[in-house]
Amino acid sequence: MNVSTAPKVYTPKKWSLSGLNGISDGTLEMHFGLYEGYVKNTNLLNERLSEIRQAGKAAGADPSYAELVRRLGFEYNGMRLHELYFDNMTTKPTAIGNGRLYNALGEAYGGFDEWKKDFMAVGGMRGVGWAIAYCDTANGQITNHWISDHENGNVAGFVPIVVLDVWEHAFIKDYKPAERGKYIEAFFANLDWKACESRLP
Secondary structure, eight states, X not given: OOOOOOOOOOOOOOOOOTTOSSSOHHHHHHHHHHHHHHHHXXXXXXXXXXXXXXXXXXXXXXXXXXXHHHHHHHHHHHHHHHHHHHHTBOSSOOOOOSSHHHHHHHHHHTSHHHHHHHHHHHHTSSSSOEEEEEEETTTOOEEEEXXXXXXXXXXXXXXXXXXXXXXXXXXXXXXXGGGHHHHHHHHHHTBOHHHHHTTOO
């Protein structure tokens, strides 16, 4: 007996981030709209794929089905990474100088400042994508990674701890493309270290 199940429908999250240091409300408004597009497309793809499966027409050799499946990873990760990004920012940032996350970052790179320098270097790489400090759940090690196209470069089983969007839409209203470093500094000025620490496994 076939049981028809509707796919989960995702609802866009909301954030109160007006007044960030160095990241304008105009940028946030545009960025929130882009994020909502990922949520919408995730829902549309899930719905379309559900229809194909329920009709018994799912076939890897079908180019239209295959493309929908491939596209889903891009949209899903676009949705989730933006949620992690906005979740790890705050209008009331506090400095980090101790604690579990501070120690973990320092242990991984020989000191917190060394970790931050490396993370900023990853974020400053040419191209568009994400800089993410991941924690390997197998051994607790934190490593910095470059993620392109949302789904390319994510490490299986690793937990994202610090998530930085370095696609140009994240800063182009506030900084020139060559000023990405200033945007990254602004990101750190608004980083919610407690939210990041809560992600540690």
